[in-house]
Amino acid sequence: MVRLGTGIGWRPEIAEAVEHMPGIDWVEVVAENVCPGHLPESLERLRERGVTVVPHGVSLGLGGAERPDEGRLAALAERAEALGSPLVTEHIAFVRAGGALTASSLIEAGHLLPVPRTRDALDVLCENVRIAQDALPVPLAVENIAALISWPGEEMTEGQFLYELADRTGVRLLIDVANLHTNHVNRGEDPAKALAELPLEAIAYVHVAGGFERDGVWHDSHAHPVPRPVLDVLTDLASRVSPPGVLLERDENFPEAAEMERELGTIRQAVEEGTRRRHAGAAPVTVAGVRPEPLQGSLDAARQRLALAQTAVLSALVAGTPVPEGFDRVRMGVQARALAAKRADVVAEVAPELPVILGDGYRAAFLAYAQTWPMTGGYRRDALDFAEHVLAGRPGDASVRRELREWWLERSGSRPRSGRPAVRLARATRRVLLRR
Numbered sequence: 001m002v003r004l005g006t007g008i009g010w011r012p013e014i015a016e017a018v019e020h021m022p023g024i025d026w027v028e029v030v031a032e033n034v035c036p037g038h039l040p041e042s043l044e045r046l047r048e049r050g051v052t053v054v055p056h057g058v059s060l061g062l063g064g065a066e067r068p069d070e071g072r073l074a075a076l077a078e079r080a081e082a083l084g085s086p087l088v089t090e091h092i093a094f095v096r097a098g099g100a101l102t103a104s105s106l107i108e109a110g111h112l113l114p115v116p117r118t119r120d121a122l123d124v125l126c127e128n129v130r131i132a133q134d135a136l137p138v139p140l141a142v143e144n145i146a147a148l149i150s151w152p153g154e155e156m157t158e159g160q161f162l163y164e165l166a167d168r169t170g171v172r173l174l175i176d177v178a179n180l181h182t183n184h185v186n187r188g189e190d191p192a193k194a195l196a197e198l199p200l201e202a203i204a205y206v207h208v209a210g211g212f213e214r215d216g217v218w219h220d221s222h223a224h225p226v227p228r229p230v231l232d233v234l235t236d237l238a239s240r241v242s243p244p245g246v247l248l249e250r251d252e253n254f255p256e257a258a259e260m261e262r263e264l265g266t267i268r269q270a271v272e273e274g275t276r277r278r279h280a281g282a283a284p285v286t287v288a289g290v291r292p293e294p295l296q297g298s299l300d301a302a303r304q305r306l307a308l309a310q311t312a313v314l315s316a317l318v319a320g321t322p323v324p325e326g327f328d329r330v331r332m333g334v335q336a337r338a339l340a341a342k343r344a345d346v347v348a349e350v351a352p353e354l355p356v357i358l359g360d361g362y363r364a365a366f367l368a369y370a371q372t373w374p375m376t377g378g379y380r381r382d383a384l385d386f387a388e389h390v391l392a393g394r395p396g397d398a399s400v401r402r403e404l405r406e407w408w409l410e411r412s413g414s415r416p417r418s419g420r421p422a423v424r425l426a427r428a429t430r431r432v433l434l435r436r
Contacts, residue, residue, distance in 0.1 A: 002087065010027040055076065056089045066100075090142055097315075098311050107311075109375075143207065146218075158183065166199045178208060178249075191236065195237055222250055316336070347366065350383060373386075
């Protein structure tokens, strides 16, 4: 077991602050945001100082019905080797659905969605985790996620599901205590019960993050201070086991470095309080039962059943199809709006020219588009599809349409447009004139 210590999620916006932050033993980086051949200089400097860097994947979709994509696995393995990481991490979630198992178009969620805690889903997840383990050069740890929606007909609790997963595959667990709190508010699940059912010896490290509550729903924002209830769950966990590592996650709305340092100090205090309680008396741990492995034929059938169920749910969330029976329609609506809002935000980040071109109308136009047009190929493809959708719609301001068309042509052709300085200057001049 690797002892990591206290860490923080490395993000470009806080790279300099993290480099100068005292007491940082390790950092975690979103795997899809780094290029192995061109690592950010900040990460290189941290590595030279002996700071451990762990890649954290978000797009593998181990909880999906399909087998893990070989290309995505190879990319994750390449990042682990480039960073000299002792392990890699991913999520227990599905992020896409459709495809060959359902004879339908593949659609992307652009977000981590919960898998049903059923035997079918567990059997598929276990095989997917084994496939990933075989393809990766270092151990894998998987994270429990936060959820706004619950699947009807679940057969296991969170703790039982994770226990069987770890027992059957030997995979490590990345426990996010903020997600346990989220599921407590949104799904009525007791964090203490979940912790009591976990195989504590399988914990690789712990995530801590902030969020906010609105209309009785907890949103795991990673953009707010860590609240006291999340720290209490962390203390409970530390009273049961010494976590090998604890990491503060923050993805946006970054505070000053001093505030992040104070928050790290509060996290250390929560762990120390749990350690004192553990030394005062051991906390009881329950053990979940484990059943035999399924046969391959039944596993193939489980994949198809899971594929149909996940496709129906994701289609309802991103394509406006009817909500499947048994799901809370209000919560499904909250989740659908959250997915659309996230798409709008991320597209604005990867294609910042679009909000400039469309002005105040960008967000309303994108949210209207997102109601019935699911994402099919990642956020950059989504930006192009959105622009094409706008151009194909009713006529608007002629100068805006011309500039949007110019932007779309720059990026959607089968080959890049000329990069010669004279040609680039001519296009830039034209864009300025169009804005006038």
